[in-house]
Amino acid sequence: MEDGGGGRRGFAGGLRASLPVVAGYVPAAVAFGVAARGAGLSTAETVLMSLVVYSGASQFAIVGLVAAGGSWLVTAGTALVLGARHVLYGPALAPNLRLRAGGRAALAAFGLTDEVFAVASERLAREPAGFGWLFGLEAGAYVSWAFGSWLGAAAGEAMVGALPVLAPALSFALPALFVALLVAMTTQTGASRSVAGALVAAGTVAAAAYLAGFESWSVPVAGVAGPLAGLVLGRRDDAP
Amino acid sequence: MRLDLLLLFLLAGAGNYLMRAVPLLLALRRTTPDEQETTAGTTLGGPLPLVGPSVVAALLVTSVLPEVSGSAAELARYAVALLITLVVAVKYDNLGLTVIAGILVYGLISLLT
Numbered sequence: 239m240e241d242g243g244g245g246r247r248g249f250a251g252g253l254r255a256s257l258p259v260v261a262g263y264v265p266a267a268v269a270f271g272v273a274a275r276g277a278g279l280s281t282a283e284t285v286l287m288s289l290v291v292y293s294g295a296s297q298f299a300i301v302g303l304v305a306a307g308g309s310w311l312v313t314a315g316t317a318l319v320l321g322a323r324h325v326l327y328g329p330a331l332a333p334n335l336r337l338r339a340g341g342r343a344a345l346a347a348f349g350l351t352d353e354v355f356a357v358a359s360e361r362l363a364r365e366p367a368g369f370g371w372l373f374g375l376e377a378g379a380y381v382s383w384a385f386g387s388w389l390g391a392a393a394g395e396a397m398v399g400a401l402p403v404l405a406p407a408l409s410f411a412l413p414a415l416f417v418a419l420l421v422a423m424t425t426q427t428g429a430s431r432s433v434a435g436a437l438v439a440a441g442t443v444a445a446a447a448y449l450a451g452f453e454s455w456s457v458p459v460a461g462v463a464g465p466l467a468g469l470v471l472g473r474r475d476d477a478p
Numbered sequence: 479m480r481l482d483l484l485l486l487f488l489l490a491g492a493g494n495y496l497m498r499a500v501p502l503l504l505a506l507r508r509t510t511p512d513e514q515e516t517t518a519g520t521t522l523g524g525p526l527p528l529v530g531p532s533v534v535a536a537l538l539v540t541s542v543l544p545e546v547s548g549s550a551a552e553l554a555r556y557a558v559a560l561l562i563t564l565v566v567a568v569k570y571d572n573l574g575l576t577v578i579a580g581i582l583v584y585g586l587i588s589l590l591t
Contacts, residue, residue, distance in 0.1 A: 258573035261581075283483055290491040300490060310486060317490035321497045323533070328502025330529040332509050339506040347499035352537055357573070359530030407585030409545060413556070414563045414580025416538035421567035421576075423531045436528040437535045444536035448543050457536045464532025465525030 245370050252374020255361060259353045259375070260382040262415040265408030267383045270297055271390020272398065277305035281391040288387035292380065293351065295320045295454075316454070323457040327355040334362035335372065342369045349376025352457075353412070356419045363423070432472030440464030555591060559584040 267288065274284040279301070291297050296317035303313040327350050337343050346369060354376055361367065389397075398404055424433055440460040447456035542560070546553040563580035570576065 258577050261574060261577040265581075279483070280479075282479060286479070286484070287487050290487040291494060292491065293494045296490055296494060300486065304483075310482060314486055314489045314493075318493040318497075321490075321494040324494065324497040325501045326529055326533060328498065328500075329505040330526050330533075332502060332505035333526065335506070337506060339503045343503055343506050344499055347502045348495055350498040350502065352533070356530065356534045356537070359534075363527065363530070403585055403589050406588045407581050410556075410559060410584035411577055411581050412541045413538060413545075413560065414577045414584075415573070416534050416541060417560060417563045417580065418567045418573045418576035419534050420531065420538065421564065422571065422573065423534065425571065432528065433531060436532045440532035440535040441539050444539040445543065448540055453540070456540050457533060460536035460539075461529055461533045464535065465528035468528040468532070469525045 245368075248368055248370030249374035249377075252367075252371040252376070253378045254374075255357055255371070256354075256375045256378025256382075258415055258418065259357055259379045262353060262411040263379060263382040264386040264389070265411045266294060267386025268390035268394050268397070269409065270294065270301070271387045271392070272394035273298065273390075274301050274387075275391050275394070277301045279304070279391075281388065284391040285384060285388045288384050291317065292348070292383065293317075293321055293324075294383075320454045322454070323352070323461060324350065326458060326461045331355065331358055331362060334366040336366055336368040337372070342373075346372050346376065349373075349380055351379060353415060354379050356416070360419055360422045430472070432468040435471035436464040436468030439467030551591065555584065555587050559587055 270288070271281075271284050274287065274297075275281070279287070287297055287300065291300070299316050299320055300313055303316060308316075328347065331350075337346065349372075357375060358372060361371075420437070424437070440463060443463040444456040444460035447453075447459050452459075542556055546556050559580060562583045563576060566579040567576040
């Protein structure tokens with residue numbers, strides 16, 4: 239048994255666990271860097287946004303609204319609404335996280351992005367871990383997001399121009415990561431009716447909300463509807 | 479550096495941080511170390527264990543929809559690439575390998591069609 243994911247070995251393990259996230263983040267961040275430069279932001283402003291806001295959906299929204307000349311308040315409000323899904327992540331991870339509420343937890347909260355949550359959720363259900371592991375996972379993701387943003391802002395257009403197939407190919411990185419995580423999670427929990435029901439309900443609700451124009455609410459609403467559907471189906475399974 | 483952009487980043491960053499930090503800190507305060515030891519490696523009851531898979535399913539849907547909306551050819555490319563990615567994920571059970579395979583397969587399909 240290692241140190242519970244709390245020390246240096248935990249940190250190294252977390253860094254290793256961040257590699258799939260890095261593979262997804264670098265291309266997405268390059269795309270963000272290119273979009274930000276296209277909207278008139280400087281390379282320094284682009285990297286600063288990635289370091290401070292650190293949320294892909296919010297950052298793309300900010301870039302779009304800045305480019306469209308949106309008001310300051312509308313832009314900030316939109317970015318905050320898009321972040322609403324994050325309120326689900328802490329409570330879902332906490333039971334398997336060997337961490338006390340305090341300074342370390344407050345630091346770890348900064349890096350709790352969608353993809354970090356997804357990887358942590360898959361791993362922690364198998365084996366609880368501490369601050370070191372989570373911090374390693376978050377450090378790898380954060381550095382790759384900042385690096386990719388800089389790369390995209392500084393040289394993204396030249397890279398895509400030299401290799402046109404690169405942009406569409408890299409756009410598939412995040413869907414591929416989510417497929418891999420879903421398979422790992424369902425293998426772990428077993429393909430019960432409650433898990434299958436939760437996945438179908440979450441996917442359907444997310445698609446319906448997205449297509450109805452409620453893009454920013456699709457993930458948080460699905461994150462509530464999926465577990466509720468799974469719970470109902472699980473109870474039916476348990477009924478005598 | 480424009481001051482209005484800096485303030486915008488700080489406001490959006492602070493809001494995002496609070497939405498991540500407050501629920502985590504409250505949940506950790508409710509979960510005692512004894513409970514964490516008890517739940518180690520076990521399957522928790524209730525809806526919480528289903529939040530992760532549900533959110534990932536929703537993220538998958540919302541990452542694919544903007545790319546395929548309004549284009550049957552793109553939808554077909556994504557469907558084939560997702561299917562092959564799924565097969566790799568099931569067969570090898572390796573996150574990194576699956577991501578790289580997915581990128582390569584989709585790039586190849588885009589190049590050929």
